[in-house]
Amino acid sequence: MSEPKPKVAFYWCSSCGGCEESVVDLGADILKVVAAVDIVFWPVALDFKKKDVEAMADGSIAVTFINGAVRMSEQEEMVHLLRRKSQLIVAHGACAHLGGIPGLGNFWNKETIFRTVYHTTVSTDNPKGTEPLTKVSDAGYDLTLPEFWDTVHPLDHIIDVDYYLPGCAPHRDLIMGAVTAILEGKLPPKGAVLSPNKSCCDDCDRNDTKPEKLTIKETKRPSEILLDPKTGFLAQGVICMGPATRSGCGERCIEGNMPCRGCMGPPDQVTDQGAKFLSALASILDANDEPGIDRIVDSIVDPAGTFYRFSLPSSILKRKKMEAVR
């Protein structure tokens, strides 16, 4: 009798479905993966329920890939369950890894988000001031909803994570690399981000155009200039997160002639991607005095939302202070 195939599970939390699409985009390779493993839980595809997972022996799933940030009560419950049942947990994609785009919600809280979504948005017609409730009786019918939290969390705030598969969405080569490493038992030490530990700039074609001494006198928004398709973005004065961002994405945004926004997160030696970028930027500012520096920095219109575009919940900031949220 042949060896039993390793059991694999997939789950998603607060996410867009792009990570699931990234698996479909493996194309013909997906069939190889399906042949090599036994998929025991995949909410989007297979008819296994939460109670089926509960019935599994602890540690019986070889690896579970979880994408999405965590911001609803049921997501928390589910990831704890999957942790218990799995030998390995892989945080799949930028949201599980860093908090991702939904993590921008950490500039706000539940109250402000609800106020906007259910009250002040211009098309909302809500004379009674209704808001979704976790428990409600609608004309006598009892209905429940999961709780919406103030704060978005990356997966490792909630459970222990073994590996990180970065990117929004992860490049197919990284996904196949991770799956192959797991199947062949050739995994790096626990906690590793499964992508080369160097910066995007190291792999970027435009690096060759970098001047001897790169300096910038002012920054330009992508909307303000005609972007040159060959010159490095920082050399054009356009904020590009490449220096503070890990490679492995294939530099596809750069191929699309747009600057990096940092979805891969920082390389290993960097704790805080935004702080790292700020220090990289400081080193190329062409100004000798404080007013000069201020002028350049003021030309960056949304520093927090740009430097922490994908990583706010996992940064040293984590979120805007609750008392500071209007």
Next chain:
Amino acid sequence: MTRRITIDPITRLEGHGKIEIFLDDHGDVERAYLQVPELRGFEQFAVGRPVEEMSRITPRICGVCPTAHYMAASKAADAVYHVEPPPTAKMLRELIFNAFFMEDHTLHFFFLGGPDFVVGPQAPAAERNILGVIGKVGVEIGGRVIKAREDVREIMAYLCGKAIHPVGGLPGGVSKGLDEEHRVKFLATAKETVEFTEFALQIFNDVVLKNQGYVDIVVGEAYKIKTYYMGLVNARNQVEFYDGDLRVVDPDGREFAKFKPADYLDHIAEHVEPWTYVKFPFLKKVGWKGFVEGKDSGVYRVAPLARLNAAESMQTPRAQVHYDRMYEILGGKPVHNTLAFHWARLIEALQAAERMVELLEDPAITGTDIRRLPTETPTEGVGIVEAPRGVLIHHYKTDERGLITSANLIVATIGNAAAINMSIEKAAKAYIKGGVVSEGLLNMAEMAFRPYDPCHGCGTHAYPGGLPLTINVHDDSGRIVRTLRR
């Protein structure tokens, strides 16, 4: 005490929606709810962001239809900056968008909607998936499906960096142009795409239309609701995806309204319910009357069938042939049969493929004038496109630096939120009688919302395999007395 039936459609427990059905003392359906238990709050965290970044941020609303958000945000940024993209940029955007439509629509047919018909509504669950479709139509065709998807996504990735979460939509144009070498290559792909889509329509014809059993389901009362329909149209009232005015027809098919995107607030409002995180758009001039059909209710529908109903014709010749045929077979306009969304979806895919060819045959598409830099002070703007799942509205107000001060997003699936609830309730009423829950309910409840291709099951729509369903029937004390599963 009323009995309750819970359909937890996807195992991600309530992640993307659950159905609650309540029965009266006779065991007949009183009320059904589709709850969407998730919220992320993009409208709030858009505040403070530069408006030109929204074409990169909002695609993360949906990884299955990121291109729709990319495009609506790009158009809204044009409007905020009062800048019109040059003709080549507009052609490139249309190419990107039609490629996206064709890919998304045909994917839906083969992976999700199609299995219901191609493999058959009564087929075992294990066969009702893409593999079952391949089994029925042949491996060679399965290979064609995968290749068509890859080829079209290559066009999107070339022009936008990546197919999942595209980049390059800027106020006044796009970041990257098309050279002659790639035009020739992509034109060949586009031509194959037309044939591929015709072939999908042929499958629909052979498998569905030639089977009276299927046709009876399509035209049956259980899957019919009479509503208003909304869709984007061009100057000739033809089905349009990228740009145009919104046209609304009433349940009798007569024009009820036609308006510019910037005027959408005169026509659309959103109602809030306490039992779900989504809002329910309705026609302001008719009013919110609850989850009811007919002319007096402001409920409207969007997406493929709604677009065909709201328009007078298709833009392209081959799609027009199928359009005429659909209305002839289904008894004239408007068609209220929810399952006809599947047919309409393929007809739209054909128009998208034909438009790709038209755009790529025009040498102007390789022009180098692809951006017009904004010169005016940014203020406020609305961008509306048709997403595959319906009218998609992005509306931003900014300060004088173009930083967002308020945002309003009405996403495509939500346009059908009320109708999806009504469709499920109607199907449930037809298939649950006197407390008898037939096995068929599992299929039928699913078939009631699948035509809308709802985005709160957005991952679902991408995967091989039927949507997993469990229905628990509880007795008066809440004990489960029966579990149906597939």
